[in-house]
Amino acid sequence: MNVFVKVAVTISGLFYLYFLLDVILVNHYREPVKKYVKGPQSYRLFLVIPVLNEEHIIAGTISHLSAELVQLPASIHAQIVAVDDNSSDHSLLELAQSTSPYLQVLHRAGNDRLGKGAVLNTAVDYIQRTLAKHSDSRKTIIGVLDADAFMTCHDLTQAVAHFERDHDLTMLQTGVSIYNRGNWLTHMQNFEFMGVNNATQQLRNRLGQGIASGNGQFVRLDLALKNPWGNSLLEDLEFTIRTWLSGGKTVFDHTLIVQQEGVETLRPFFKQRVRWCQGAIQCIRYLPALWRSDHPNRFQKIDTTVWVMMPFTGCIMPVTGIVALLVLISRSLYDWNFGWHHLAIITIVTITLLVCVLSANIYLRNYANVQQRVKLLPALLQSLSFQGYLLIIGLTPYVAIYRQLRGRTGWTKTSHGTQNSRRTYAHLNKSY
CATH class of the missing domain: 3.90.550.10 (Spore Coat Polysaccharide Biosynthesis Protein SpsA; Chain A)
Known part of the structure; x- marks a missing residue:
């Protein structure tokens, strides 16, 4: 059991580090805004x-x-x-x-x-x-x-x-x-x-x-x-x-x-x-x-390779994450003064909050590139709320793998316009 817990904590830790590295990279490698003028060619x-x-x-x-x-x-x-x-x-x-x-x-x-x-x-x-x-x-x-x-x-x-x-x-x-x-x-x-x-x-x-x-x-x-x-x-x-x-x-x-x-x-x-x-x-x-x-x-x-393998890694990460979190919480409560587990929890929370801030910054930057203003506070709140959204998406790999194994490869089309929502298009500025 101890081996399983150690493996779960290790995998979960590596996932958080990968997640943080990914967000840092996408913040660093920004595409410049380029203008293209249509020439005379037909x-x-x-x-x-x-x-x-x-x-x-x-x-x-x-x-x-x-x-x-x-x-x-x-x-x-x-x-x-x-x-x-x-x-x-x-x-x-x-x-x-x-x-x-x-x-x-x-x-x-x-x-x-x-x-x-x-x-x-x-x-x-x-x-x-x-x-x-x-x-x-x-x-x-x-x-x-x-x-x-x-x-x-x-x-x-x-x-x-x-x-x-x-x-x-x-x-x-x-x-x-x-x-x-x-x-x-x-x-x-x-x-x-x-x-x-x-x-x-x-x-x-x-x-x-x-x-x-x-x-x-x-x-x-x-x-x-x-x-x-x-x-x-x-x-x-x-x-x-x-x-x-x-x-x-x-x-x-x-x-x-x-x-x-x-x-x-x-x-x-x-x-x-x-x-x-x-x-x-x-x-x-x-x-x-x-x-x-x-x-x-x-x-x-x-x-x-990382992308197409995500359905399989996506089945492992939630399980190891839950196990690691439960172990860290239980051991922190048991030995708060001398254990290291509460420090690990604080680190996880800090990384998550940092990722939320960086994600909000990405969102603001991308809207600025198309000349639209987005307020900082709503962006931060959406970034925090986005973690719950990811939990919903995190359930999809289990169903996807089950369907593929059963040979259920039919096209499930997304319906449009069924909610009678008003179609209002954002007026993107044209001066990039």
Whole structure:
């Protein structure tokens, strides 16, 4: 029993040190704010939107995006390609009734719902054979947006300009924010995306390369043709790894933001995170090829390995953490004057508070980079509250591993617009 306790305390201590080191690194390695000016070269931009039972939200998404596309410079010729994945609601009707001059509608009639990757490949195949048949595939950009997504004209222009200025760039991922911050859960999702996730991507940019996040992902058509999306439940990570293996360059731009709807209730949120976690498990099969490849650097290999193995380490950490905490508390109460255990508890609390302060600083910094003010006190309170949010996410690996072992790999889609929340987009300043 003593051996088990020592192992648990050791693992828990190493985890806290890793957690602290990670937060310190993302605070240190900051991406500078860069400006990209769209030049005179003509580019095609196709915003691909997978649609599956989105009748509550898709019409508004098309309308808002169309209002932004009309403001694009003349050197960007944009269209929206909405792919209905055989929806069982009135999504197709909503699309058919749209008056947007930018909209092209595809319907995957009779197809099994094979996930987002299959829908994206359908769109790419259609674009290549019809809309972009005579276009330069290097100057044709595919933008992947979810049915609840919104991007400003400025950010869309900057995304295309990035490809124009960097000829080696094959994939660009934007930052993500939540526009319906009406309750605790959606506030925490926004803190997650605009805080640590955003900063982690900046760290990857500095030491390796950025990773796709699905929504707000832009790729050159030639990459999408030679590297189609797979059927993993985390198709964005799978696509990124395969892009690296082919020698492609992937970048994260923290100054560009795609705004999306946060999940407002706990049950669908948990299902979403289980799907993401299970998708990471499915990407483990790429690790041997990743480590053999000369294209990704050592940081990319280590970072990706740590990420896809998190479902397994995530099953160990909570158990060892609880055991270590209970042992430290019980022994501190038993021998407060002479034991070292209470000092360990104080150290853990201090590290946790330090991480909260650093996380709040990251959140403030990332919002400042997109010219939005966030007050210090709310950021600190959200950072403290975020620890409870992490406890909820900490339960997902157990379910994800169970589902994978049972062969339950079906696509559990996140519902949008079901809470009738008001869609209010943040007005990001355009002067970076």
